[in-house]
């Protein structure tokens with residue numbers, strides 16, 4: 191889409207415009223929807239919005255409105271926010287990439303398709319600031335203060351680099367732009383990589399790695415990992431919460447999970463249940479919690495339904511946005527399976543690609559309707575405290591932010607989606 195069609199200056203209020211990360215892609219992943227399938231703008235007044243107490247985390251972000259700027263923002267979620275600390279977070283993530291690229295002990299392990307962790311780190315560093323996948327953090331967790339935004343940004347890098355599911359090599363999804371370079375989060379491990387993973391897991395737990403040697407000492411990367419763990423703990427001590435603890439534990443759960451074989455999914459529900467773990471949803475929920483130092487437990491029954499709906503939304507939007515890329519990789523023989531709702535709808539219902547995308551989008555709209563109904567129901571649920579409402583708020587921001595990321599990243603639409611000057 192050309193800059194003439196888009197009115198980028200309308201994406202935020204004039205005073206906030208200078209704080210918007212450069213938006214350089216506009217990817218309309220469902221260009222041929224039937225005209226009657228339109229997301230209705232979605233309003234929900236969160237009860238905490240009317241409380242007199244000021245929410246300090248709301249100062250870390252400001253509203254953005256991609257529809258006003260002409261973007262194909264395919265959701266009714268209007269609650270989208272933009273984080274103010276993105277530059278500090280991207281710089282901190284870049285420092286981590288530099289440390290990974292330079293670390294000899296972590297790079298003794300070769301990834302099965304060639305390269306090592308340094309390859310991943312260098313590829314991220316080579317991308318212009320606004321085109322890095324760490325932008326996920328900025329878009330998905332807008333209420334985080336600077337320190338928490340930095341933690342979540344490096345958390346995204348860890349989740350991607352130490353992706354447990356891909357250790358089974360079920361998926362190898364290269365980027366659209368460069369098929370010769372290994373993808374960031376779809377690699378398969380050898381024994382060496384397992385040692386690296388063990389060192390990482392032990393450090394994140396604050397334990398002494400079993401293979402550490404007194405003589406070799408600690409590398410700058412390992413020192414940084416230890417610092418990150420200490421920052422998470424300090425956040426918890428200051429706030430009396432366990433958000434940093436959950437952030438680490440849910441990350442390690444992701445890193446160590448063995449992905450079950452996807453098999454054949456006979457229904458969207460069966461598929462979305464499978465995808466919950468595959469999309470790192472527990473970690474996303476924990477990062478939401480850390481972003482506002484929330485004391486709520488992630489496994490409380492009262493928020494179980496809204497959390498599940500948010501996870502489904504993340505998966506559906508990702509699957510719609512990344513389907514073309516994933517299909518292309520599969521057809522070129524670079525992946526063994528397509529883990530994607532559009533594909534499930536194609537095969538289980540015999541639909542064409544466009545109809546399967548439309549059907550997936552209908553499921554997204556139904557999901558959004560159900561979220562609204564659940565939010566209204568929660569107003570009558572006596573178990574809901576202000577802290578629960580703050581958590582619901584960040585879950586909705588997560589879903590809106592993921593939709594924005596999917597549309598504005600280079601990852602899915604590639605060069606064809608670059609906004610022409």
Ligand code: FPP
Pocket residue numbers: 326346349350353363375468469470474504505508512592601
């Ligand atoms: C991965 O999808 C991305 C998501 C499901 C969106 C939100 C998740 C994160 C930011 C956590 C990091 C993600 C993972 C799963 C490592 P995908 O596995 O279909 O990859 P894609 O980007 O190629 O679509």
Ligand code: MG
Pocket residue numbers: 508509512513516
């Ligand atoms: Mg995908």
